[in-house]
Amino acid sequence: MDKAAYQPAQDILALGDAFYDVVEAARFPEHRLRFRNQRWAERVGLGDLTDAEWIDHFGRFRPLPGSLEQPLALRYHGHQFRVYNPDIGDGRGFLFAQVRDLKDNRLLDLGTKGSGQTPYSRFGDGKLTLKGGVREVLATEQLEALGVETSKSFSLIETGEALDRHDEPSPTRSSVLVRLSHSHIRYGTFQRLAYFGLADEMTALTDYVLARYVPGAPGPEAPLEERVAAMLDHAVRGAARLAASYMAAGFVHGVLNTDNINITAESFDYGPWRFAPTYDLAFTAAYFDEYGLYAFGRQAEALHWNVYQLAKALLTIVPKEAMVPVLETFPEHFENALVAAIFARLGLQPAGDEQANLALLQAMERFLIDTGMGLERFYFDWYGGILSEARREKSPAANTYAGEKAAPLRALLPRFQPDAAARENLNHPYFADDAPCTLLIDEVEEIWSAIDERDDWGPFNDKIARIRRMGEAYGRTFS
Template sequence: MMFRPQASPRPAAYRPAETILSLGEPFYDEVAPARFPKALLRFRNQRWAEAVGLGDLDDTAWRDHFGRFTPLPDNLPTPLALRYHGHQFRVYNPEIGDGRGFLFAQLRDGSDRLLDLGTKGSGRTPWSRFGDGRLTLKGGVREVLATEMLEALGVNTSKSFSLIETGEALDRNDEPSPTRSAVLVRLSHSHIRIGAFQRLAYFREEEAMHRLIAYVLEHLYGEPAGKDGAERLLDQVVWRTAELAASYMAAGFVHGVLNSDNINVTGESFDYGPWRFNPNWDPGFTAAYFDHAGLYAFGRQPEAIHWDAMQLAVSLRLVSDAEPLIAILESFGDRYQAAVTDALFWRLGIKRYDDRRDADLIAAIERALRSTDTPIDRFFFDWFGGIAPAGYGEAFDEVKKLLTPHTRRKPRQHPYWSDTAPCSMLIDEVESIWTAIDAHDDWRPFETKIATIRRMGEALR
């Protein structure tokens, strides 16, 4: 397994798909979008719009499709709220599902991947429980910033496709209210979660479980189902989620809520709520104020994601023997170690040299970062290409020694590497960007930050 950083999107023609309809019952409910008083376009992801053949939409048509949810041509005629269960902070919840979002459309990109356009904040569904089905504008802004930064850092992430302010005043307990409302559209390589399999196991729906396994293998992995479909599905999920955990660590990212309903079976990160980037290599750093036990702290994310993969294996016992599933689960640690080495080396701009020496280098980097509180982004910026900079103390002597075989010639040809500081995304800057929008309706810091992030992404690629 190799860490595969996100590639640049390839332009493509519009190719609608409706593959989700082949699943039928009991996987989704038809729903209607909320009717919003306004549709103010705040963010449009033009490069990914071109990758799915929607780049030529003018702003009026864009608002019509992604603010009012007029169906796209030859696509899903009605939005679908997906059904699933999940463990939330290790407590099983059978009463969840798409509560403020729905699957709006499916299409293919320039790499022939099946992609979903899903929503966040589009109104109530049968799974909303006591929620209003809405999204705050601040939450939408934060999700755009998270996905842009993670994509630039090579993480397999959903893409924020559209953000439209909707003109409602929302009351929230965790931010000053009333606050502005929005609806987000995200582009994802499916919205099938581990929780979807948990729901089928809960209700003992064997035929539906086989159907979902076949759907994922065929449409998301390009494989036939076959008799060992459950085992091959778990194998795919284990290595993809191991890679996801590794990429979080290399990015210094803390998702905050790694519940089993927030883990996509393609290993694609999505659904950003209380996320944060870790200023330093602090394993105990948490993102969610309500994560009192540190269950999803920075250093515990591989453990948490492995635990979620375990819940998929438990669910697949409905249609598979335990022994092969256990053997696959036990491979997570080795796969994670390989992936985290690749991910950290990719961010450093260096290549593998020798397995044992590479492992020693990873351990030395972590020790040095932890013992000195060196900012994560600063370290990767300064040491890119394996070139040891001046100004780092004795704690980094071993790193310098072990890096010598990896040093590349002329690794810093992009102008980004001449900047005085790396591009970061720490909480104070996120709050500053939001304050400019909230207090003055000034979107310039937001737009400038996205341009800066994309420039860093070009340098890393």
């Protein structure tokens, strides 16, 4: 590691042992390094680790110097498909370490998935299938490239066990994943405290969050109602941004339960995710989401509902009057965030006229629904607006763009100028490709089949390279 730059942290210990349980990592029969996120390793001062050292820390979980001496399974509850569950917590993962982001000094958490049983495993083995690990790496890489604030897949190590699972062919290969996240504090962390009526701990958690995750937040000397309102405002704005970013990315998380939403509104915990092939508002990711609760077009509703559950938990320490005005701002924040996210994907500057901006979004939505156009195909061809007219004429969808269903879009487009990023980014060779970089379910299954049947990691590594090339084309700086 870069000893001169690496900055370990132990902030979570300030909360005390009412918030976590000390646990031990499982011992695995094998350790085969399958993915190492070198660019983020360098960002936190761990880029100089050898592969052997990497496996020692992120496969055997030898503590990082100066960080947590023992893994911590965090305690939380949560609503799962809107049914409250008090019997959950870190059941197959733990908080392994905390470090500082060397770019902006943010506190970052290194957490695991598949690291063995904890007091919250119930009847599970605490392990992760290799397929689940591969899927999460792919999801986080694609989302990061598309501008979604997401946890980062930091490490994936195959662990040499055969796991039995009811929902996929078994036995199947095993792995342990390490995520890099901005925060492990979930809405469900607050809900657990409310469930037990732990007011002092709720106040302490609020102040912990404000001090570490809310820039310019009021300090502990400020009135409690002001502090809670500031934290809730941060959560509301973040949830609105997250919902908008999902819509712009064409992403369906699949399980937006309150235990899967953290206080910084950073997307994480990828199970049955999917990217929507078309603009289908009813499209779902989880086969068990029978009523479409977390469908593509209902994710903003789901996140808004989740924020209300956070506020209900905070009633333990403040009256509802302190929070209602903040909660009521969600629709406005979501609309503003959606405009910003869609225009960024189109590489266009929003107009000064709010109604004109919304008119373009509505025309785009109508076109996508009426034509069944692939989402990434559309964004790829229309990126930069008028600057990409020649590219659109060469697209496989050129006839559709010239047709009647695209007429409203064509009429509105001259009102919006390409943004500075698009003018620069369109010089990237990516935009001369025949097709955009996508990550639909069939592609994911093909990548997994190559690994499962032939132990061929070529398609996986190639997809990561192509995703990162797309991110470079859009000018993404990982954050």
